Amino acid sequence: MYKATVNVTLRKSILDPKGKAAHHALEDLGLTDINSVRIGKLIELDIDADDKDKAHEVAETACEKLLANEVMEDFEITISEN
Amino acid sequence: MYKATVNVTLRKSILDPKGKAAHHALEDLGLTDINSVRIGKLIELDIDADDKDKAHEVAETACEKLLANEVMEDFEITISEN
Structure with a gap:
């Protein structure tokens, strides 16, 4: 079992209202x-x-298909053993 | 100028509907x-x-006052030079 930590950040050029x-x-x-x-x-x-x-x-596929919106967001995956 | 990266996570015992x-x-x-x-x-x-x-x-005060809800969430601060 592995743990993937995914950081999803808005691209620098995109306004972040929150x-x-x-x-x-x-x-x-x-x-x-x-x-x-x-x-x-x-x-x-x-x-x-x-x-x-x-x-x-698996984590990359999850990001591409659902977790991140690559038009506006970047993602970074770190895998560690659980 | 410093950059603070704050990870705010729901406590393990709290249900995460998202x-x-x-x-x-x-x-x-x-x-x-x-x-x-x-x-x-x-x-x-x-x-x-x-x-x-x-x-x-400063980052800790920001978390305690606004960014994290300590009843349900934990936070972790990492400071780096910018």
């Missing part, structure tokens, strides 16, 4: 030293696979 | 080797601070 809203709220709370906030997804998958490469392949 | 929905959708797409999916947040902050410790403190 991040902007959080940024303004933090400023209102007095945290004025924060210059930017960007919010992405952190997805954890438990995968049954024979080896690390196979687990990476 | 993760469950993604899990079912992945099964329907034929990815049956995935046993569980949990979806959290990945938040990136750019922080103006004199040193790493100060940046960590």
Whole structure:
């Protein structure tokens, strides 16, 4: 069993309204030293696979088919043993 | 300028409906080797601070006051130079 940790982040050129809203709220709370906030997804998958490469392949397929929108988002997969 | 990467994850004991929905959708797409999916947040902050410790403190305050709901979520902060 492997654990895949997937970081899905909005591409730099794409406006991040959730991040902007959080940024303004933090400023209102007095945290004025924060210059930017960007919010992405952190997805954890438990995968049954024979080896690390196979687990990476399954995670990549999951990202391409469902978890990430490659038009707007980048993803990064890290596999560890569980 | 420092960059704080914050991983916000739902506590193990809390049901994750978004993760469950993604899990079912992945099964329907034929990815049956995935046993569980949990979806959290990945938040990136750019922080103006004199040193790493100060940046960590700002990020921690931001999490406690706004970014994480500590009743249901855990957070983990990593600081790097920008």
